Amino acid sequence: MDSPPEKIVCLVPSITELLFELHLDQQIAGRTKYCILPSDKITDVPVIGGTKYVDLNAIKSINPDLIIANKEENTKDIVVALRKSYRVYVSDVSSQTEALEMINDVATLCNCEQKGKELVKEIDLSFKFIKSLINPVRVCYFIWRKPYMVAAKDTYINSMLELAGFENCFDYLNRYPEIELKDLMTINPDHIFLSSEPFPFSMKHFKEFQEVCPNATITIVDGQMFSWYGSRLKKFSKYINDLYSLLKI
Incomplete structure (x- = not known):
């Protein structure tokens, strides 16, 4: 140009x-x-x-x-x-x-x-101000409901999870695979992240996840923070540190 x-x-x-x-x-x-x-x-x-x-x-x-x-x-x-x-x-x-x-x-x-x-x-x-996690924290990141879809490897979301120090339970799959909720019983994550977008997860959806994975902590996370690349990255480290505090990790 x-x-x-x-x-x-x-x-x-x-x-x-x-x-x-x-x-x-x-x-x-x-x-x-x-x-x-x-x-x-x-x-x-x-x-x-x-x-x-x-x-x-x-x-x-x-x-x-x-x-x-x-x-x-x-x-x-x-x-x-x-x-x-x-x-x-x-x-x-x-x-x-x-x-x-x-x-x-x-x-x-x-x-x-x-x-x-x-x-x-x-x-x-x-990014240097993101706190380091002492112990591994295994998470599942859901982007859609019915069909249930998660963010797996080779995605920007997975990259941001890794930057934050989380271990993605579905990093053995590619992109945005469909899964069955019963899969969570075998994977047994520490935390289940329900993204605010593209599907607008809310607290009313917690029960269906809790029924198959009662030991996991379920949290609504800001989808923009994990999937909007660009100037929003300026706010990522503070968001993640606040999320650590919320999750008590």
Whole structure:
């Protein structure tokens, strides 16, 4: 890209939040309905669809010079269709290391390299303040209900669990496998994490897990903290340390 983009359409909620962190408010010209943060600024940005479906006519009316997508969030068909007419950057993030690389990539594309480097440095430093766990803590991280799905290896969520010092009971499986609740009886985790998104788990779901795994502690965890890569990483170490205190570990 010869010149910095003047109109950006972002199809990734966590990266939309990142763009605001990089002070690109004036360049953000379109977003998905799931791009909801920062709440005090996002409402002024036009919605062009969701992460799996976009309104091509709405994007055409914006005529962006950069569209930001993600390999996991958005479909291949969407990316292929958009690339016929627009410059599209597709991120692929499955670890905190790749998240930091993505921040630098986006900052470079948007001509704010220094802000990107400063943010990466701040995040990298914050990770050093995550408390070390003395004993292994085995967890299961649920992202969906009926079918029950967990985050396993080769996922960004698993990478963040590892960064926090947790052992993922399903790290022998790939990506987001479907499981049966009865599997928990054999695995016998110390903690069961029910994510606040994409499925909105709440306390009313505790009983079904407690029935098959009575010795595990069940906790609702902030899905954004574990799955939103970008500027939200600044808050991860404090969130995890607070979670340790809540779990008394």
